[in-house]
Amino acid sequence: MEKIMAVKDKEPPSKAKKTAPGKGLAKYDERLAELAKKYSQQESTAAVGGGKFFRAAGGILKFDDEPLPGNRVAVIILDHVFENTYYTEDYDPNTPTSPECFAFGRDEKTMEPHEQSHEKQSDGCAVCQWNKFGSADKGRGKACRNSRRLAVIPAGSFSKNGDFKPFTKEEHFKSVETAYMKLPPTSIRDFSRYVKTLASNELPPFAVITSITVVPDESTQFKFVFEAIEEVDSDLVEILIARSETAAEEIDFPYVPIEVEDAGAAKRKKGASTAGKDKRPQKAAVKAAAGKAGGRRF
DSSP states (O other): OHHHHHTSOSSOOTTSOOOOTTOOOGGGHHHHHHHHHHHHHHHHOOOOOOOOBEEOGGGOOEETTEEOGGGEEEEEEEEEEEEEEEOSSOOOTTSOOOOSEEEEESOGGGOOOOTTOSSOOOSOGGGOGGGSTTOSSSTTSOSEEEEEEEEEEEOEEEOTTSOEEEOOOHHHHHHSOOEEEEEOGGGHHHHHHHHHHHHHTTOOGGGEEEEEEEEEETTTEEEEEEEEEEEOOGGGHHHHHHHHHHHHHHTTOOOOBOOOOOHHHHHHTTTOOOTTSOOOBOHHHHHHHHTTSOOOOO
8 A cells, every 4th residue: 555655646535445455466566566667668768459549629538429527537557658640731620630650669769650651751750850849830849749549448437526436346357448548748748757656666557546637737728647546456467467468469550541532522423433542541530440349438
């Protein structure tokens, strides 16, 4: 219990459930410490899958297009990777597009465009002109969006008065579908700090139940806040280690390209072959493809 209290904020939720005596992770200390070090080292650097994504447009945290109570969710973070995305068009919620070029990796220095990028912008992210500060059309930021992709599973629920109730059935943690969360660049530093703090207590992210809350922020409109609620039950460790290994193999699934044509052309050529049309990726297709994976609602 000393470990988990060390990673909480100075004023943790008074109604958060504490780890029950005798359910600590002592017998896994050495193994978890090794895994914690791996995640910490990843955050120290300057297989086809799929699943549903959380959304936080406008500062409202949603899953399956439904707002989450309290704008927060309790999860176990199975894995996380760096993600870079470069768009050639300005963001438009009515006509969303997919990135022209994208990359995933565990070391920023060695990242390179994914082989399924529509148009690779460079041989490597470290030398790409769009991954430099000042390359954005507005401000001094980067034209390429640096983010994190998280693979998570639901770990419990919050009542209306703030009480937390963890899920306890082993079958849930074995079979529940993995969901994904993409952090905005402005929340990366806080996430990195959170992972490193866990590691300093010899805990990898999947060894604790994490509360993720989206809150207003004066300078960035909104940001993600991460807080450790409690350590996982020791009976779940082997299950979660296996889930984290699977997540590591699947987390870097690519954005899916689809064919594009205007509504008028679509009507005129209804039923006709679309071979040879523009293959520009579209975010709508990503959402449709990702939505195929089912799973427990958060």
